[in-house]
Amino acid sequence: MTYSIRSSIERKAAMYEMILAIENDFIENFVKKLSLGDIPVKVSERSNKSDEKNKLLSILQGLDFQSYIEICNSNILKLQINQAQKDFLNKELVKIIPIRNIVMHPRPLGILDYHIVKAVFEEIDQIFLNFNWENVSKTRTKIAENPQELRLPPQNAKKSERVIENIPTSVEFEETSFIGRHKEIGELKAKLNKRNVHILSIIGDGGIGKTAIAIKLLYDLLDDDKCKFDLILWASLKTNELNNYEFKEIEDSISDTSSMYEKLNDFVGDNNISNVKEYLISLAEEFSMLLVLDNLETINTGDIKEFLDDFTEYGKVLITSRIGLGEMEHRYRLGGLCKDDALEYMNTLLDLYGFEGMFSDNEKYNIASNELYSNPLAIKWFVRNLYNGQSVDEIIKNKEELATFCMSNVYDKLSTKAQNVLDVLVIAGNELSFAELMYYMDVDIDNYINAYKDVSNAVNELVKSNFIDDVLFRTKKKLSITDFAKEFLKCCYIEKRDIISSYNFKLKRLQGFLQKQLQENHKSDYAMKEFGIKSGENSKLVAAYYLTLALKESKLGNQELAFKYVEYAKKLEINYFQCNKIAAYLYGTTSQNKAKEEFEIALKCCEVDEDKVMVYIVYAGYLLRCNDYYGALSKLENAEVILDGEVNVYLIFEKSKILGCLNRFEEAYGVLDQLDIKELSTNYFNIFVTRKADLKRRESELFDHRDFDKMLGLIRESYEYLRSSDDPDRGIYQYMTNLVKSLAYLYYSPKANELMLEILDGYYSNIRKDPEYKKVQDIIKSKLENIEDPNIVKRIKKYTIDINEQLESLKDNEGLVYYLNKEKNFGFFRNKENLKGVYFKITHKLRGLQIGDVVKHGKINLTTKGTMTKEILSYYSLQ
Numbered sequence: 057m058t059y060s061i062r063s064s065i066e067r068k069a070a071m072y073e074m075i076l077a078i079e080n081d082f083i084e085n086f087v088k089k090l091s092l093g094d095i096p097v098k099v100s101e102r103s104n105k106s107d108e109k110n111k112l113l114s115i116l117q118g119l120d121f122q123s124y125i126e127i128c129n130s131n132i133l134k135l136q137i138n139q140a141q142k143d144f145l146n147k148e149l150v151k152i153i154p155i156r157n158i159v160m161h162p163r164p165l166g167i168l169d170y171h172i173v174k175a176v177f178e179e180i181d182q183i184f185l186n187f188n189w190e191n192v193s194k195t196r197t198k199i200a201e202n203p204q205e206l207r208l209p210p211q212n213a214k215k216s217e218r219v220i221e222n223i224p225t226s227v228e229f230e231e232t233s234f235i236g237r238h239k240e241i242g243e244l245k246a247k248l249n250k251r252n253v254h255i256l257s258i259i260g261d262g263g264i265g266k267t268a269i270a271i272k273l274l275y276d277l278l279d280d281d282k283c284k285f286d287l288i289l290w291a292s293l294k295t296n297e298l299n300n301y302e303f304k305e306i307e308d309s310i311s312d313t314s315s316m317y318e319k320l321n322d323f324v325g326d327n328n329i330s331n332v333k334e335y336l337i338s339l340a341e342e343f344s345m346l347l348v349l350d351n352l353e354t355i356n357t358g359d360i361k362e363f364l365d366d367f368t369e370y371g372k373v374l375i376t377s378r379i380g381l382g383e384m385e386h387r388y389r390l391g392g393l394c395k396d397d398a399l400e401y402m403n404t405l406l407d408l409y410g411f412e413g414m415f416s417d418n419e420k421y422n423i424a425s426n427e428l429y430s431n432p433l434a435i436k437w438f439v440r441n442l443y444n445g446q447s448v449d450e451i452i453k454n455k456e457e458l459a460t461f462c463m464s465n466v467y468d469k470l471s472t473k474a475q476n477v478l479d480v481l482v483i484a485g486n487e488l489s490f491a492e493l494m495y496y497m498d499v500d501i502d503n504y505i506n507a508y509k510d511v512s513n514a515v516n517e518l519v520k521s522n523f524i525d526d527v528l529f530r531t532k533k534k535l536s537i538t539d540f541a542k543e544f545l546k547c548c549y550i551e552k553r554d555i556i557s558s559y560n561f562k563l564k565r566l567q568g569f570l571q572k573q574l575q576e577n578h579k580s581d582y583a584m585k586e587f588g589i590k591s592g593e594n595s596k597l598v599a600a601y602y603l604t605l606a607l608k609e610s611k612l613g614n615q616e617l618a619f620k621y622v623e624y625a626k627k628l629e630i631n632y633f634q635c636n637k638i639a640a641y642l643y644g645t646t647s648q649n650k651a652k653e654e655f656e657i658a659l660k661c662c663e664v665d666e667d668k669v670m671v672y673i674v675y676a677g678y679l680l681r682c683n684d685y686y687g688a689l690s691k692l693e694n695a696e697v698i699l700d701g702e703v704n705v706y707l708i709f710e711k712s713k714i715l716g717c718l719n720r721f722e723e724a725y726g727v728l729d730q731l732d733i734k735e736l737s738t739n740y741f742n743i744f745v746t747r748k749a750d751l752k753r754r755e756s757e758l759f760d761h762r763d764f765d766k767m768l769g770l771i772r773e774s775y776e777y778l779r780s781s782d783d784p785d786r787g788i789y790q791y792m793t794n795l796v797k798s799l800a801y802l803y804y805s806p807k808a809n810e811l812m813l814e815i816l817d818g819y820y821s822n823i824r825k826d827p828e829y830k831k832v833q834d835i836i837k838s839k840l841e842n843i844e845d846p847n848i849v850k851r852i853k854k855y856t857i858d859i860n861e862q863l864e865s866l867k868d869n870e871g872l873v874y875y876l877n878k879e880k881n882f883g884f885f886r887n888k889e890n891l892k893g894v895y896f897k898i899t900h901k902l903r904g905l906q907i908g909d910v911v912k913h914g915k916i917n918l919t920t921k922g923t924m925t926k927e928i929l930s931y932y933s934l935q
Contacts, residue, residue, distance in 0.1 A: 236397030263433025392430025
């Protein structure tokens with residue numbers, strides 16, 4: 057006979073009837089075939105004898121399956137039991153013993169319990185043909201034809217002889233039985249048994265299975281002989297549930313603390329108790345007590361926290377919540393089902409509702425994991441909607457109600473700052489580091505410490521509320537909205553234009569900064585404004601951005617603000633060596649001890665040898681500026697140990713410079729000669745020639761007028777190195793300014809004056825842009841009267857002219873020449889109306905034109921290429 061049992065209630069009723077039928081048939085067969093003396097003494101002694109007058113019947117009615125099996129094994133001959141029957145008793149019927157205890161003492165069923173009982177029930181009368189199975193036969197007919205008449209086990213039956221409890225008997229997972237979570241239950245048991253754990257909170261999204269695993273844990277405790285609790289009190293604060301395929305409010309649900317205390321008092325107290333909270337605490341003093349609060353986020357108030365603080369002096373508390381309490385608790389984050397559990401759970405539900413074979417395993421796992429986030433309630437909701445007639449696509453496209461249920465009672469309780477953080481994460485649309493989040497939040501640098509704390513607290517609040525992925529945050533320090541939160545925000549989030557506009561502006565600014573860093577990376581890792589940032593290093597990028605602001609403020613003289621930016625960068629990217637490097641730079645020569653401390657910290661923070669080498673080189677450069685030449689050399693030697701023979705161009709440049717300061721010129725030249733100049737980039741070649749030029753100039757200072765030719769020869773060599781660059785940069789022109797300065801002090805030498813003029817004639821247009829050239833002009837002016845040759849004086853004087861002063865004396869059609877490029881035949885002049893310069897071509901008649909001359913020009917035109925004139929009428933010298 058076949059029959060179908062679908063619901064968990066029907067299963068439990070059927071199992072109860074099956075077990076009763078088998079027990080009653082055993083009793084009736086024993087009464088007919090055995091006498092009182094055939095019952096083993098040990099079996100008889102443990103019987104909970106009934107009031108039946110027949111002593112044999114009284115004993116048999118007080119026994120269980122284990123006893124019936126023992127009676128059969130002791131009366132093989134009398135009961136005519138063969139080997140096949142004996143094997144069935146001791147291998148199959150014995151499996152029902154623990155299940156009987158679950159059925160008779162209201163407990164949640166295991167996933168295979170029904171199938172085990174049903175299999176035994178179907179086979180027993182076919183195995184024991186010599187027994188009468190009248191009750192089994194009648195029950196089989198009742199299940200098949202009149203399932204509405206099936207009885208449930210008595211609800212007042214005790215679940216435990218040792219523990220006083222009010223654990224729910226009707227549980228959410230009875231439909232499928234409890235599936236999986238073996239690892240999680242083991243971990244929860246271990247935590248609950250720890251002495252220092254007073255409040256254990258199971259935290260997770262709505263529907264993730266917090267209540268189910270808590271109940272399974274409690275029933276496991278009841279079955280554990282080592283369970284240390286005498287009293288387990290349960291209070292459910294759930295306000296909504298999945299009813300068939302819809303989410304509905306629960307009638308008469310607990311929604312405030314007073315209702316919760318009243319509900320608990322109904323189980324443990326009486327009407328004369330005036331203060332339920334104090335009474336519960338007194339129970340915890342008297343008993344080893346576990347208080348269980350399910351869905352605490354419904355009434356998570358200060359009153360509850362105060363009560364729990366007092367209660368946990370004596371008892372323990374188990375909580376399920378989407379939010380948690382905070383510092384008071386030990387949190388256990390419950391995630392979605394693992395792959396095997398998700399598949400097993402979905403298979404069980406699909407079979408239960410008649411959808412066997414509808415999906416492949418890959419399709420089932422894709423739906424369960426990618427669409428339903430391995431959330432048990434979501435999977436159940438999906439299958440029930442299938443049963444209600446909806447298509448897979450319809451169900452997947454309409455998850456708003458599901459998401460709202462899973463995230464309800466949480467969003468509205470978020471602080472304003474937490475909602476602001478969510479705004480940024482929603483707009484970003486992808487995971488952010490904490491540093492990026494702080495960048496996009498409106499942070500006042502003068503109050504960055506409090507702002508940092510506020511945002512940190514908001515992030516923790518969102519993590520506790522399951523809006524932010526806890527695992528990703530803990531393992532990778534990344535902030536990402538959880539899958540269910542995304543679904544929830546899709547249907548309830550209102551876009552805020554001002555926040556979107558602010559985010560887009562800051563994003564564009566940061567992307568521009570990144571592009572600049574990537575472009576500059578190939579130039580020099582040793583420039584203060586270059587941080588060697590690579591794509592994907594987002595936290596370092598944000599920190600580097602604030603370090604750049606620090607350098608900018610320092611340059612403007614705002615040292616206090618500069619250090620605030622550095623300290624802020626340090627908080628955003630902890631142990632980022634560039635922060636300490638910049639801090640050391642800011643301290644400069646004003647606080648050498650602090651600067652050195654920062655450099656030492658930077659070295660410790662370096663993650664790779666490449667970075668450590670760079671810090672050693674910059675550190676050496678700093679010590680060089682402090683005139684600690686030997687200290688600087690020692691830092692470079694440390695870098696050389698790491699490099700182990702590998703050539704580092706910048707180290708060579710720094711070392712040659714330091715050796716030059718120590719007048720160890722031959723060593724310095726030898727260091728530079730390690731380089732193959734053909735392999736150098738333009739930038740590095742310019743540095744190379746500048747270093748060579750610097751060494752020659754420094755070496756020249758060792759000689760005086762007695763070795764004047766030697767001294768001047770070294771200065772010329774210095775100049776020749778500088779002019780050997782095909783693409784000179786600002787550094788070379790700056791060094792030419794230094795040479796002009798050195799030559800100005802040799803005013804008494806015609807050869808020195810000629811060399812100075814050679815430099816000025818060739819490079820004045822660029823030298824004059826050097827901020828130091830104004831000082832050099834003043835030095836030259838002060839020496840002019842000591843130069844005997846009037847022609848030399850005339851030639852030099854034009855390079856000392858103050859252009860701004862001269863412009864005032866010019867006529868309307870006149871301009872002062874300040875730049876000439878005779879190789880390419882063009883130049884620029886200035887006048888009062890065109891301070892930025894006017895372009896003109898150098899014709900044959902202008903070949904004698906010199907910088908500092910005055911030109912008479914024709915009409916000036918403003919073109920797309922700039923301001924220019926097509927005609928220079930004539931020119932004259934101011935000298």
